[in-house]
Amino acid sequence: MGVVVLYGSETGTCEMVADHVVDALSSYGDTSLYDMLEFDPEDLDAEDFLVVVCSTYGDGELPTGAEPFYESLCDEEPDLSGLRFAMFGLGDSVYDETFNRGGEIMAEKLTELGATQVGEHARHDASSSVKPKDMAQEWAKKIAEEFLT
Ligand SMILES: Cc1cc2nc3c(=O)[nH]c(=O)nc-3n(C[C@H](O)[C@H](O)[C@H](O)COP(=O)(O)O)c2cc1C
Numbered sequence: 001m002g003v004v005v006l007y008g009s010e011t012g013t014c015e016m017v018a019d020h021v022v023d024a025l026s027s028y029g030d031t032s033l034y035d036m037l038e039f040d041p042e043d044l045d046a047e048d049f050l051v052v053v054c055s056t057y058g059d060g061e062l063p064t065g066a067e068p069f070y071e072s073l074c075d076e077e078p079d080l081s082g083l084r085f086a087m088f089g090l091g092d093s094v095y096d097e098t099f100n101r102g103g104e105i106m107a108e109k110l111t112e113l114g115a116t117q118v119g120e121h122a123r124h125d126a127s128s129s130v131k132p133k134d135m136a137q138e139w140a141k142k143i144a145e146e147f148l149t
Helices: 013-028 064-076 101-112 132-147
Strands: 003-008 031-035 049-054 084-091 122-125
Touching: 003 013, 003 064, 013 031, 013 049, 013 084, 013 132, 049 101, 049 132, 064 101, 084 101, 084 132, 122 132
Parallel strands: 003 031, 003 049, 049 084, 084 122
Antiparallel strands: none
């Protein structure tokens, strides 16, 4: 089993978060990191453990960096049965109604295609004093202990 970390970003926070997730997970096995813009959903492998890092833009929408991947999921409808994934969403609670919708939209689509979400669905709040990298490292450690050992 390998760990695939995918991030979909608008202004780079998710990439930084994904780097820290990879750091936290790399001692648990073979871990690779991809920008969703450069990843084809057909390459998702049920043998792998998927970690998705995804922010929110517009009015509760996916960031630009996640849109083509999401569109491919909608068009290709790959069968993701057996694939386990964990979600780290990013957002800002000033966007009250649409807080962290991006990660939720992506998690809903992966689930609809047969994948199983595991672990805590993290929702980082840019208005909080918690640094995304600190929250991500702590979250990733818990995911690793629960699902990768
Ligand atoms: C124009 C704009 C729109 C945003 N819309 C939302 C939103 O609807 N809901 C939310 O939770 N966060 C929203 N955010 C906050 C971002 O998701 C948050 O700052 C995140 O950390 C950015 O990550 P990124 O740099 O990887 O894209 C928005 C930010 C901007 C600048």
